[in-house]
Amino acid sequence: MKTLIDCKKTCKVKVVKLNAPRDLKQRLISFGIMRESIIEVLEHAPAKSTIEVKVGKMRIALRAQEAELIEVEEI
Template sequence: MKLTELTKGDRAEIIRIHADKALKDRLTSFGVMRGEELTVKGCSIAKQTMEIEVGSTLIAVRADEAEKIEVEKL
């Protein structure tokens, strides 16, 4: 399942990130990496951006980036 399929309040574990090295490195710098748990805190209109919490960090992720993050809902 992709991150974009989750809704506000959902929790999930990151299974894999299907992205180029630059995007993977940027996401990793925020703590978004395989094995981490996240919570969806909110979504903009039409899910153009999603606010997620990984650990104690809140991150805004664009829809095209969220589409590349494979998760398993908890």
């Protein structure tokens, strides 16, 4: 399955599953990152250590380790 870190810049995806521990999952949900939500990838850091995404009108920076736990499918 494809994860959020695999997506290129300007890619739009739908969240399929969150494979995160309970605390991280709750934090992601509070940002609007949950099953069926639409995410747009805005930017990758040069070393791909972080990824900037847009969920709704909010911009969020995620660590690569966090983005690897979010399964997505392209739309």
